[in-house]
Amino acid sequence: MKISLVLSVLAVTLGLSGCGLFKQGTNEGAPAATPQAGNEAAGPSNEVPTVRLITAQTPAVRAYRKIGARHIYKTYPKRIYKGRIPPLVYAVVVTETDIDSTGHVTGVHFSRTPSHAPEVSGKIAELIREASPLPNPGKLGAHTYVDTWLWDKSGQFQLDSITEGQRSR
Numbered sequence: 179m180k181i182s183l184v185l186s187v188l189a190v191t192l193g194l195s196g197c198g199l200f201k202q203g204t205n206e207g208a209p210a211a212t213p214q215a216g217n218e219a220a221g222p223s224n225e226v227p228t229v230r231l232i233t234a235q236t237p238a239v240r241a242y243r244k245i246g247a248r249h250i251y252k253t254y255p256k257r258i259y260k261g262r263i264p265p266l267v268y269a270v271v272v273t274e275t276d277i278d279s280t281g282h283v284t285g286v287h288f289s290r291t292p293s294h295a296p297e298v299s300g301k302i303a304e305l306i307r308e309a310s311p312l313p314n315p316g317k318l319g320a321h322t323y324v325d326t327w328l329w330d331k332s333g334q335f336q337l338d339s340i341t342e343g344q345r346s347r
Contacts, residue, residue, distance in 0.1 A: 259334040283310035
């Protein structure tokens with residue numbers, strides 16, 4: 179049953195990928211990606227695709243999220259909120275960080291930003307870029323590293339992938 183569901187989703191996804199209605203735009207000024215047939219097993223790519231695709235959350239990708247988060251924690255030890263974070267954090271921001279096959283940040287995008295605290299997204303983007311390069315992603319190659327930032331009013335934060343959790347009160 180599970181395999182048939184996965185195959186069905188894959189078939190629908192492949193069918194819709196050719197539909198112009200669902201195609202994403204390319205980055206301005208970036209060269210168009212040129213897919214190469216039979217190159218899937220050639221190893222990690224050195225470039226992030228011009229059409230942004232969020233990497234499926236496989237066990238390897240989830241493990242890399244923790245590695246990336248630990249790198250950010252080591253880069254900013256005084257900015258990390260110690261202990262359980264308050265139940266109502268100041269801002270919750272979901273970042274999509276494009277990295278190349280060596281871990282260098284090539285772009286920072288947001289899928290969730292706080293309308294009441296627009297300054298936080300800019301600060302987070304700056305922190306991510308200054309923490310570059312992130313650890314080498316190895317066989318994952320170039321991909322989009324996704325994490326959720328839990329931002330306290332003090333400017334300290336935790337990342338969801340390695341958070342200590344939230345207090346109930």
